[in-house]
Amino acid sequence: MRHDFYAVIHKALRRELALLVAEAGTARTPSDWRAIAGRLRSVELVLDEHAGHEARFLHPRLCEIDAKLVERIDRDHVLLEGSFDAALRAVDGAASSGDADDRRRAYRELASFVVRYSQHMLVEELEAMPAFWSAATDAELLEIHARLVASIPPDTMGSFLSLMLPAIDLDEQLELLGGVRATAPAPVFAGVMELARQILSPPKYDALDAALGGAS
Ligand SMILES: [Fe+2]
Secondary structure (H helix, E strand, C coil), X not given: CXXXXXXXXXHHHHHHHHHHHHHHHHCCCHHHHHHHHHHHHHHHHHXXXXXXXXXXXXXXXXXXXXXXXXHHHHHHHHHHHHHHHHHHHHHHHHHHHCCHHHXXXXXXXXXXXXXXXXXXXXXXXXXXXXXXXXXXXXXXXHHHHHHHHHCCCHHHHHHXXXXXXXXXXXXXXXXXXXXXXXXXXXXXXHHHHHXXXXXXXXXXXXHHHHHCCCCC
C-alpha cells in the first residue's frame, strides 16, 4: 500500500465532525449548545493547522504536478472557512438564545459545513493523493510527511493525537505510535501512551499496549 498523507487525519476529522452533528441533533439547552461551541472551536484549531500543513508542505510539490488542482483546493479552503464561520455563529446563537428556531438553524448550518468538508476531503483523497502517486516515490512522500510532522509543536500534536487515536484501526495506531517511539525521546513517547490510555477504551488501549510489546 502506498503512503497516504490524508488517510489518518481525515479519519480523525470525519469521526469528530460526525460526532458533533450527532450531538447537535439532541442538544436542547443553552448549556448543551455551549458545549458544542467549545468542541467546535477545538476542531477549528485542528482544521486550521491541517490546512496550513497542506499549504506549506504538500502544495508546493503538488503544484509541480497539477497546479490547477492546487488552485481548486486553495479556493475550497477559503469557502470552507466561510461555511465553518457560519456554523459557529449559528451554534453560538443557539447557545445564547435557546430558541427552537435557532437550534434548528444551528443544526442545519453545522450539518451543511460537515457535508461540504466531507466532499473536500474526498477531492484530496481521490484526486490529490493519486496525483502525488503518479509523480513521486514513497520515499519522497515520507520525507515530505516527516518534515510536516516535525513542524508540529507538542501541544498541537496532543490535539491531533486526541482526535486521531480513537478514529483509526490498530494497524494505523501501531504505525503512528511506532513512528513516535522511533523518533521522539522516551518521555515524549511515555506522554503519548498516557494520552492513549486516557482516550481509548480499556480493551482498545490494552490491545495497543500489547501490540507495542507492553510499551507502558
Ligand atoms: Fe484540505
